[in-house]
Amino acid sequence: MRYSIFQVLKEGLTGHRGWRPVWREPTPQAEYDTIIIGGGGHGLATAYTLAKVYGGKRIAVLEKGWIGGGNVGRNTTIVRANYLLDGNQPFYELSLKLWEGLEQDLNYNTMVSQRGILNLYHSDAQRDAYRRRGNAMMLHGSGAELLDREQVREMLPFLNFDNARFPVRGGLLHRRGGTVRHDAVAWGYARAAAALGVDIIQNCAVTGMTIENGRIKGIETTRGPIRAAKVGCAVAGNSSRVMAMAGMRLPVESHVLQAFVTEGLKPVIPNVITFGAGHFYVSQSDKGGLVFGGDIDGYNSYAQRGNLPVIEDVVEGGMALMPMIGRTRLLRGWGGLVDMSMDGSPIIDRTPIKGLYFNGGWCYGGFKATPASGHVFAHLLATDTPHPTAEAYRFDRFRTGRLIDEKGVGAQPNLH
Amino acid sequence: MIIPHPLLGPRDAQEFVYLGDACLIDRPDGMAEDSADAFHDYVYMRDNPAGEHRELWYHEQGDRSWLVVTRDTVTHRILRAELASDIARQRGRGR
Numbered sequence: 001m002r003y004s005i006f007q008v009l010k011e012g013l014t015g016h017r018g019w020r021p022v023w024r025e026p027t028p029q030a031e032y033d034t035i036i037i038g039g040g041g042h043g044l045a046t047a048y049t050l051a052k053v054y055g056g057k058r059i060a061v062l063e064k065g066w067i068g069g070g071n072v073g074r075n076t077t078i079v080r081a082n083y084l085l086d087g088n089q090p091f092y093e094l095s096l097k098l099w100e101g102l103e104q105d106l107n108y109n110t111m112v113s114q115r116g117i118l119n120l121y122h123s124d125a126q127r128d129a130y131r132r133r134g135n136a137m138m139l140h141g142s143g144a145e146l147l148d149r150e151q152v153r154e155m156l157p158f159l160n161f162d163n164a165r166f167p168v169r170g171g172l173l174h175r176r177g178g179t180v181r182h183d184a185v186a187w188g189y190a191r192a193a194a195a196l197g198v199d200i201i202q203n204c205a206v207t208g209m210t211i212e213n214g215r216i217k218g219i220e221t222t223r224g225p226i227r228a229a230k231v232g233c234a235v236a237g238n239s240s241r242v243m244a245m246a247g248m249r250l251p252v253e254s255h256v257l258q259a260f261v262t263e264g265l266k267p268v269i270p271n272v273i274t275f276g277a278g279h280f281y282v283s284q285s286d287k288g289g290l291v292f293g294g295d296i297d298g299y300n301s302y303a304q305r306g307n308l309p310v311i312e313d314v315v316e317g318g319m320a321l322m323p324m325i326g327r328t329r330l331l332r333g334w335g336g337l338v339d340m341s342m343d344g345s346p347i348i349d350r351t352p353i354k355g356l357y358f359n360g361g362w363c364y365g366g367f368k369a370t371p372a373s374g375h376v377f378a379h380l381l382a383t384d385t386p387h388p389t390a391e392a393y394r395f396d397r398f399r400t401g402r403l404i405d406e407k408g409v410g411a412q413p414n415l416h
Numbered sequence: 417m418i419i420p421h422p423l424l425g426p427r428d429a430q431e432f433v434y435l436g437d438a439c440l441i442d443r444p445d446g447m448a449e450d451s452a453d454a455f456h457d458y459v460y461m462r463d464n465p466a467g468e469h470r471e472l473w474y475h476e477q478g479d480r481s482w483l484v485v486t487r488d489t490v491t492h493r494i495l496r497a498e499l500a501s502d503i504a505r506q507r508g509r510g511r
Contacts, residue, residue, distance in 0.1 A: 240464035251460040253436065254489070299434045302466040302490045307417060309430045342460045398460040411459050414434055 003107055022187065023067075023194035028201050031227040032060045034381055035219060037206050037242060038235035039063025041072035041182075041367065042359060044189035044200075045374020046232060046381070048106075051196035053375075054382035059198045060228075062221060064205040064238075068186040071236050074336035075367040076259050076293050078272055078283065080117050080177035081142040084133045087392030087404040088345060089140045094389050095372030096142065096176055102371060108188030110180050111286065116271040117177035118152070120159075120321075122166040126276055130172040137174065145173040156273065158324050166277035166320065177272065179283050185370060209245045209356070216246075216355035232357045232381050234373075237302065237337020239360035246353055250360070251342040251398050253413040255296045256335040257364045258306040260314065262328045264288030273321070280317030289331060292318060296338065296364060298414040305335040338364045344416030345404035348377055348393045349386065357381055358395075363416055419485055420497050424478060431477035437462050438470040438484045441504055466490055472500060 001007065001020060011018050034050060036043045039061045050056035079099050081092035103110050121127045127146070134144035148170045153161060161168045190200055201223070208220035209231070218227035235242050237254045265288050274281040282292035294314035297306045311333060318325055341347060341361030346369070348359045359377045362369060376387035386394070397403055409415040417429035444454035469489045475481050482500035487493065 238466075240462070241466055244463075249457075249461045249463060251462070253462050253464050254466075299429075299487075300436070300464065300469055300471065300489045301492065303492055307429075307492070399456050413436070 003109075022191035023200050026199045026201065028060065028062075028204065028221070028223050028226055029199070031058075031218075032199070033058040033228065034060075034230045034232065035226060035228040036061045037219070037231065037233045039067050039190070039200060039202065040070045040234065040236060041185055041189065041370035042234040042236075042362075042373045042377065043232075044186060044193055045370050046234060046359070046377040047198045047374075048189050048193040048196065049374045049378035050381055051193060051198055054378055056378075056382060057197070060226070061193070061198060061200050062204045062206060063200070063202045066202050067190050067200065068183050071336045071338070071366060072186045072370070073183050074259065074334055075182055076281070076283070076291050077179045077182045077285075077367065078117070078177070078281070079112075079180050079368040080174055080272075081140075081368075082117065082119070082133065082137055082144070082172070082174045082177065083406060084136045085404050085406055088406065089136055089142070091372055091376070091389050091393075092368065093140045093142050094375065095369050098371035098375060099180060100176075102180075102185075102188070106188040106192045108184065108191060110184040110188050112178070112180050114176050114178040115283070117174045117274070118147070118155070118171040118271055119174075119274045120152070120168050120171045120276045122169055122277045124169075127170060134172050143174065143176055145175070147171045147173050155270070158268070158322055159273075160321060160323055163320060179272065179285075182367060189374075206242060206245065211246060211353055211356075214352070214354055216353055230355045230357070230381055232359060232377060234359040234377065236360060236362060236366060237339050239339045239358070243351075243358060246351065246356055248351060251347075251395075252339045252361055253300055254302055254337050255298065255340045255414060256301040256303060256306045257293065257296045257338045258310055258314070258333055258335045259291065259293040260311070260333045261285070261289040261291050261331050262325070263331050265290065265328065275317050275321040278313075278317035278320060280314055280321060282318065282322075290325065290328065296340070296414060302337060303335065304337055306333075338362070338366075340364075340413035340416060342398060342411040342413060343403040343405040344407060344409075344413075346373075346393050347395055348373070348380060348390045349395045350380070350384070351395075417487075417492055417494060419473060419483065419494060421475065421478070421481075421483065422497060422499055423481070424475075427475070427478060429473070431475060432473040432483075433476045435472040435474060438472050438500075438503070439463075440472060441484075441500060441509075442507070468495065473497075
């Protein structure tokens, strides 16, 4: 069923009896051409692109839990292309372009809202660094504006401009950035992929891989063995566990990242704001809740929940930046497993095992990459060659020294 | 999380800085034939297990000792903590 205003009106006048489940619940077949492990945003976007752009047939997406239950439903919904380095910025610009056309492409309201992202600076040195970053963004067509203190005050009068230690001096505004309803992204991709014949199989965990003579032959699952010539892995925080089934070690540590939402408030925050002196970022959802987060907890974790010291740190950052939120009540906090890579940038590449492909290492920033990740990973699965935009995201960069380390902190995942 | 420091007793994990997998104690020989491969694995590759994990914590806000903490990464339960210097000596290191 194609969604439109006329469909809504028609269903409204006929008692909403015509709506149907948006994807099928198939039982797994014995064999597929391509299996995508992981039914998160990246896995679904990959399956959709593979079927739509590359004409792939007989594709299955396997999901251990349920669609929308992993990181695609746990992030803070921000999309942006405000990176500095050459390996990253063109990729995220591609992603932003795909976000801009996503709703029409999927025929699904994912509530793409380009409300802008403002990175605040608090010192001369930080302003210079943001100017440089803004120039890199403009060179790749992503757009950037450097605002001074008065321009920021006009936009966000409630900030604590005269904080004694970290006064707000201005900000780097990325107007095309914003937020997207994350559950709708999962559902929209799942619906569009299913319409193209992709089998979305939930409650199906991978338990092993069948590899013969250095080539993948299929996988073992909790719902029986499935044969496949090509297998793509896009499982975020569980990357190391799944790839260990193929005997691989990864340049990845799994960490926990927390996020929080307050009770609903009247509209107050018009865009996405990041605090440049601590680690705190915030936006306001359409329901009114302030959605915010900060640093990862900083130790290896598969727990999908964090600890109190980080909550305290995040909230301190929020209070330093906008004291007005002090009496807002926290509604929920949760954690997601992030696959922190050794240079803070992702990996989308072939593996030493023929037919097995890997997509991971997204750190805490996988959501914004969803459409481009699916786009380039589908290209890799279909053609066996990396997409030109993602040529830097290779395993061998750790051997050759071509790291993409935005923060320049080295092989220390909890600092990225 | 509370870390049972072998000398100082139970200490809040906030007093510590986390480094990562305790395999970082076993630094490869830089003069060996295969040192490029060995250092690639040492610096970048990790087992990253779900379950018991031996890891290095530095007591920065305390006695500045390095500890090897065995912790369950699924539950965050801490099973034991040992002085990293003891472990290094057990493996034949001078300190």
